[in-house]
Amino acid sequence: MSATVAALFQRLTQGVYVIGVGDENARNAFTAAWVMQVSFDPLLLALSINPHHSSYTLLRQTGTFSVNVLGKNRTDLAAHFGQPASAGKLTAAEWTAGRTGAPLLRHAIAWFECVMIAEHPAGDHVLVLGRVTDGKVRDAAAEPLTYADTGALDGAAALFPDTFD
Amino acid sequence: MSATVAALFQRLTQGVYVIGVGDENARNAFTAAWVMQVSFDPLLLALSINPHHSSYTLLRQTGTFSVNVLGKNRTDLAAHFGQPASAGKLTAAEWTAGRTGAPLLRHAIAWFECVMIAEHPAGDHVLVLGRVTDGKVRDAAAEPLTYADTGALDGAAALFPDTFD
Numbered sequence: 001m002s003a004t005v006a007a008l009f010q011r012l013t014q015g016v017y018v019i020g021v022g023d024e025n026a027r028n029a030f031t032a033a034w035v036m037q038v039s040f041d042p043l044l045l046a047l048s049i050n051p052h053h054s055s056y057t058l059l060r061q062t063g064t065f066s067v068n069v070l071g072k073n074r075t076d077l078a079a080h081f082g083q084p085a086s087a088g089k090l091t092a093a094e095w096t097a098g099r100t101g102a103p104l105l106r107h108a109i110a111w112f113e114c115v116m117i118a119e120h121p122a123g124d125h126v127l128v129l130g131r132v133t134d135g136k137v138r139d140a141a142a143e144p145l146t147y148a149d150t151g152a153l154d155g156a157a158a159l160f161p162d163t164f165d
Numbered sequence: 166m167s168a169t170v171a172a173l174f175q176r177l178t179q180g181v182y183v184i185g186v187g188d189e190n191a192r193n194a195f196t197a198a199w200v201m202q203v204s205f206d207p208l209l210l211a212l213s214i215n216p217h218h219s220s221y222t223l224l225r226q227t228g229t230f231s232v233n234v235l236g237k238n239r240t241d242l243a244a245h246f247g248q249p250a251s252a253g254k255l256t257a258a259e260w261t262a263g264r265t266g267a268p269l270l271r272h273a274i275a276w277f278e279c280v281m282i283a284e285h286p287a288g289d290h291v292l293v294l295g296r297v298t299d300g301k302v303r304d305a306a307a308e309p310l311t312y313a314d315t316g317a318l319d320g321a322a323a324l325f326p327d328t329f330d
Contacts, residue, residue: 005208008300011234011275012202012210013309015178036201037177038213039288040324043170045177046211046292048203069176110176120285122294123204127211129287134329135173144178146311159205164299 005164006157014147018081018108019047020066021058023101027090028055031082031154033147034125035067043132045114048125054085056126063116064100065130068108071142077107078150099134109142111135170329171322179312183246183273184212185231186223188266192255193220196247196319198312199290200232208297210279213290219250221291228281229265230295233273236307242272243315264299274307276300 014033021028034048045067049056059065070077081089094106098113105111114130121127179198186193199213210232214221224230235242246254259271263278270276279295286292 004302005300007305008275008277008302009202009208011302011309012200013178013180013311014201034201034203035177036179036199036211036213037174038199038211038292039290040321041289041326043174043326043329044288046201046203046213046287048201048211110173112173118285118287120283120292120294122211122283123209124206125204127203127285127292127294129285129292132329135170137169137173137176140172144176146178156205161206161208164208164297 005162006160009160010148016070016078016145016147016150018068018070018077018105019055020068020103020105021055021062022103023062026058027103028058028085029081029090029103029105030055030085031078038129045112045130045132047128047130048122049128050124051126059116059128062101064102065114065116066098066102066104067112067114068105069110070145071109071139072145072149074107074145075150075153078145079153082154109139109144110137170327171325174325175313181235181243181310181312181315183233183235183242183270184220185233185268185270186220186227187268188227191223192268193223193250194246194255194268194270195220195250196243203294210277210295210297212293212295213287214293215289216291224281224293227266229267230279230281231263231267231269232277232279233270234275235310236274236304237310237314239272239310240315240318243310244318247319274304274309275302
């Protein structure tokens with residue numbers, strides 16, 4: 001790992017979200033930081049997802065996903081949903097099914113439901129564009145958890161190259 | 166505008182950046198919040214840009230851009246580079262040309278240089294993917310400015326629809 005390159009990318013401000021996928025047949029949810037708005041009209045979010053992740057298969061099957069915003073004090077949820085899919089993460093969490101079928105976390109401070117409208121290769125990830133079809137603020141007083149708040153929780157610093165060359 | 170939908174999207178955590186474009190023939194720089202990392206290998210950033218912005222033309226001409234990270238106390242720079250391109254924004258700022266020719270702001274806390282590798286339509290914006298070819302932290306002690314820190318500086322709340330329907 002490179003402390004230098006990793007430290008540079010830490011200057012990018014990111015949130016922490018739990019992405020929900022699936023429907024009544026199979027559901028999963030995983031922690032992600034690479035989410036942002038990309039359009040006003042229509043309202044679009046972009047999500048960069050690892051295509052080797054089992055949740056990517058579920059996302060493509062239904063063509064829908066939810067974005068659950070974690071609150072400042074919920075690093076525990078970020079860690080819980082950062083576990084492998086085999087951990088049965090949703091069985092230990094409170095959630096309801098959104099209109100698309102994707103899970104909405106009860107303890108998220110806000111959620112969005114999205115319908116996938118496009119996907120594009122992006123290096124070792126895939127960039128999914130989702131039209132926001134619904135959403136709600138659950139806790140208007142709560143501040144969102146930031147990626148910086150989580151420290152080295154996900155071990156991502158090890159994924160950066162040593163140099164740009 | 167819709168206070169409800171705008172407030173929902175404010176739960177997404179975003180930074181504040183000055184995007185530099187152009188080369189010795191013509192340069193510009195503008196404030197943007199829709200920037201994120203999307204890949205580790207190769208190192209890629211995604212930038213969502215308004216294609217009607219004159220800087221988009223410059224970006225496509227050179228195929229390169231810089232991402233300058235603003236520090237916590239530099240809302241003034243965010244406002245300055247949020248002005249129209251006709252304002253001659255770079256003449257009133259200190260910058261040097263990066264290896265790609267794109268302007269790097271002296272008062273940014275960190276910068277990235279990127280080579281565009283793809284672009285994709287994204288509603289009323291265009292999603293540009295850039296491979297990071299260089300970058301540096303200028304001020305390791307400084308915290309980045311967040312979009313939430315800027316308040317209603319850019320008037321974006323007026324761009325949200327009233328409802329999702």
